[in-house]
Amino acid sequence: MHRPHHHRLPARLPLIALCLGLAAPAWAQTGSPLASPLPLSISAQPLDKALTELAAKTGLLIGVDSSLLAGKQGPALDGSYTPATALDKLLEGSGLEAVSQGGNEYTLRRLPVRQGETTLAPVAVTAGIERSATSEGTGSYAARGTTLFKGTQSLKEIPQSVTVITRQRMDDQGLDTLEDVLANATGVTLRRRVGGGNDIIIRGFETSTIQYDGMPLPRTYTNGNMLLASSVHLDRVEVLRGAQGLLEGAGSPAGAVNLVRKRGTAERRLMVEGRAGSWDNYGARIDAGGPLNEAGTLRARAVLDYEDKNAYVDKVWDRNLSAYAALDFDATPDTTLGLGLAHTRFRGNSSIYNGLPRHADGSMPDVSRRANMDADWSESTREETQLFVDFEHRFNPDWKLKASGIYIDETYDGATALSYFRLIPVGGNAMTAPGFAYDFGGRSKGLDINLSGAFQALGIAHEIVVGGSYSNQERDDAFDEYTNTTIDIFDSKADITPLGARALNRMRDLSSKTTQRGLYGLWRGHLTERATLILGGRTSWYDYRSAIVNPVNGVIVTRSREKESGEFTPYGGLVYALTPQWSAYASYAEIFEPQSVTDAGLKVLPPMTGVNYELGIKGELFDGALNTSLAVFRVDQENRAITDYESPMLCGGWYCSRAAGKVRSQGVELEAHGTLARGWQLSGGYTYSRNKYLKDADESLVGKPFNYETPRHMLRLWSDYQLAGELGKWRIGAGVNYRSKQETDSATMKNPVQGGYAVWNARVAYRIDKTWSAALNVENLFDKRYYSNISANYLHSYVGEPRNVLLTVRGSF
Incomplete structure (x- = not known):
């Protein structure tokens, strides 16, 4: 090629x-x-x-x-x-x-063959599926490539912003959950949900689709979502920013998150790890892999991780188990089969912790960082099982066929009391809290088949990818709401009335089914030695159905349906090689995202539409040891759902939604990942972004931000350095996460709700001998007091973790 x-x-x-x-x-x-x-x-x-x-x-x-x-x-x-x-x-x-x-x-x-000697027998190559982009074992923060676009491309070949968090960075920083990984990725903001879970926000827009080894699945969540799941079985996490309709069909302009799992290894390996840290945090991990037959055509991998921990917040605890197993089999030198099974069981109440309330003017009550208004009997259990299967056949070095399938089964059960829908009067000390019991469940499945290849025609080199995908998610989410009780915010250790002693207020059962099908194609034409034109498109079919039922009498409270057929989303890009190390690019993509929320007339809102533009320059320096990029972007979108506070609470017991007019998000991103000098690695990025209403039925909104949670300035940075000379067994690391102030459009609350803040982290590591190493990670080194997340309606604020330490001892055999 x-x-x-x-x-x-x-x-x-x-x-x-x-x-x-x-x-x-x-x-x-x-x-x-x-x-x-x-x-x-x-x-x-x-x-x-x-x-x-x-x-x-x-x-x-x-x-x-x-x-x-x-x-x-x-x-x-x-x-x-x-x-x-x-x-x-x-x-x-x-x-x-x-x-x-x-x-x-x-x-x-x-070695040259000497007289009387014989040559060694040839050994078959057992690279496996998409292993050329693996980050494991490289020891680097720089990715060799990404598999977002149905094959392996270098980051320099993709005309959009892409960040890859490698296995080395995850290990160094202790990014042990997907939430941790995304919280340290360039341009990503996480919104904590009241009642548990997170939303992913990129460039001011949400995305609810996750890719698994390049295969997209819609993951519509309520409480306790998968961002809390362990990342120990992942080789790397790839984050694309900007419209991803070509990859996922009905998709948001935010981007795509691709989780690439570890594979069976061609060499024998064993890693054991023990952890101990602040707030009675203890954990252990074992990661083993290797060939199961002499020829190395059958390779295995197994990862087991357990943690038992409390938290900086009173009454919060977790007991979490994660297990993963994988097999890769070379049926022939050109055909590889892969199987994987991941299971997580998170039991505790950190996911259901609801933060601290605010006064009606937006100020915070004078309570300790450890204060927890939730009931001490709050508890939840989340279980998720993922089954992977994939097949790859390489017809020749230029052409291959790949098929991937995934099935996910998840459940979430919980009980708590929420300080819900309430702001405390200024100077007051009491708030009311209804009780909730949750019983959520979902099943997701997906299939993707694609053919990729390269050929010469008309004097230029061509690469193509054609394929189709199918995904389906069915959910059955039920909750019971119990009557209010009164909480004194200055007595957070007081007993809160359990659910069994309250009257049942209402019951709801939400069932939904989301089905997507799509056909896609991508063409890369190397027009000259320097210029590559990329054209593609996807035709999508989307069907969403939901119903809210009163389980007592079976009466359907709300029913909604959204169906779109044959929707085409085009994609175009141009990459120009300025030098062997630098390339410039431009890209254009259209946005099509159906919505499931309803207006006050209980009608589903029309799909969101728009366009995404991006210009940038990328570099692969020091022969690929350092990846750099600079991008400017603009996203225009129409029909975005916003909460309609003028509507009655007819939509699931809350306000309904309405379609906004036209909004715009634009900004600049700068990032670098990899080696700066011998022993010195860096991984980080800076984002400047602004978002606003261009037009709306409510003219008072024009010119104002449509998303106040996305900061104007955001920096995510981590660096690691190995000392030289006699101190060569020591490594030191340091990093900072910074975001600028957060404001609100509320006329009654103070601005800003929170000023800008920086949280510094550090690490010291020592190689004890050839097998063992130890590392001490310190988070929030200067014990900064801040709120890690403030909900959009400012009812809840989540205190950022105070200074804490974690000691990790690891052995590699």
């Missing part, structure tokens, strides 16, 4: 760039420091992993045929070596030798 300007090393299959300078710093271009000894500590491990680690620590560029490394082990290194000497040491006894290509580049080949 033709890739102009992308690689300096040979690209002939099956030759691959094993370690394209995973830490290739600026000094590597001079050549002279390669002769200087460096302190290196590399444990005995599979040779491909050892070479990856060597490249990350020295800046070497190592090209190798992947089949030459299968089944080979690398010896341990612990001492001072020049990069070239260290490479030779790792290759001792492997039957391979390193051949210099000049500067810091090497290729590996078999």
Whole structure:
């Protein structure tokens, strides 16, 4: 497949760039420091992993045929070596030798056959499905590629903003839930829901669709949603910002979140981990993988994680279990089957914790950060089981067929008392709280089949992807509401009347079914050595049905239906290679997103429509060791659902919605991920955005923000540095999350509701020996007092975590 300007090393299959300078710093271009000894500590491990680690620590560029490394082990290194000497040491006894290509580049080949010796038998390549973009084992914050667009592309080839949170960054920062990962991703804001769960907001818009290994599923949630689930089974998380209709059909202009799971490994590996931290936080993890047969065609992976923890807030606790297993089987050298099973069980009440109330003027009552107005008997249990299956057949190096399927079953049960719908009078100390019991359940399934390939025609190189997808989600969400009780906000430890001692106020049962089908196509034409034109589109069919039923008498309280057929969403982009390292791009996409909410007449609102524009420049520096990007964007959208506070509470016991006029979100994003210098890695991004109403039936809204939760300025930054010389066993890390002030359009509340704030985090890690390492993470290093989330109606504010520590001891075998 033709890739102009992308690689300096040979690209002939099956030759691959094993370690394209995973830490290739600026000094590597001079050549002279390669002769200087460096302190290196590399444990005995599979040779491909050892070479990856060597490249990350020295800046070497190592090209190798992947089949030459299968089944080979690398010896341990612990001492001072020049990069070239260290490479030779790792290759001792492997039957391979390193051949210099000049500067810091090497290729590996078999040792020449001497007279009387025989050549080794060829070893089959067992790369597996989409493994070329894996972040595991690279030790890098820079992604080698992304699989968002039905195949592996470098970030520089995609004409939209993409952030990849790699496995290394997740491990270093302790991002153990998807919520943690997204809270540290460029341009992403999480909205905490009263009663549990989070909404994902990007560029001022929500997205409720999640991709699993590139396959989209609508995930409409109420309480306790999947963002609380563990991330321990993920290889990486890919976040695309901007319209994603080509990928998901009926989609929002926010973007797409793709969860890429770990796979069975070609080498044997075992990792064990123990954790202990603030507020009685204890946890343990085991991660094992390897081939199950001598040929390495059957590979397995298993991950088990358990945590038992309390919280900085009174009466909050969790007991969480996550388990994952995967098998990958090479039925033939060109056909791979994959199976995966993930199960999580979260029991506790952190997801159901409802934060602190505010006074009617927006000010906060003078209570401790530990105060919790919820009942001490509040508790919830969330369970989710995910089943994955995929198939890939490679007809030749240019063409492949892939099919993926997923099934998810989830349940959520909980009971609590909420300080709901109430603001405390200024100077007051009492609020009322109804009780709630939840019984939610959902089943989601999806299927995606696509064919991708490359060919030459009319004097240019073409790449195409054609396919179809199907998804379905059925939910049955019931709740019982009990009568109010009175709570004294200054006596948060007082007993709150349990549900059994209250009268039942109302019962509701919401059932819904969402079905999407789509056909899509994408064409990439390499018009010149520098210019690539990308055109695509998707035709979608959407069907949503829901009904709210009173379970006592079976009377349907509300029924709604939204159906769209043959809706086409086009996509276009242009990527121009300025140099081998830099590319400029432009993209255009249309927006089509059906809605399920209803107006005061109980009619479903019309679909949201609009357009998304983006211009940018991307760089892959130091031979891919550092990814950088700068983007400017504009999103125009119409018919966006907003709460209609003038309507009666006819929609599920709350205000109904109405369609807004035209809104706009625009801004600038800047980010960098990867290696800046030897031993120094960085991952982060800055976002400047503004959103406003362009027109609306309520003229008083024109010019005002339509989303006050999205900050104008947002910075997410993390950096890690390995000390040099005799201190080479030490690593230090530091980072900051900053957001500017949050305001409100309320005439009665103070502005801003909260000023801008920065939360600093730090880490110190030490390699004890070749097997064991220890790390101490400190969150909120300077003990900043802030609210991590303030609900849109300002009824609830969630206190940010005070300073806390977590000690992690990890062993790799």
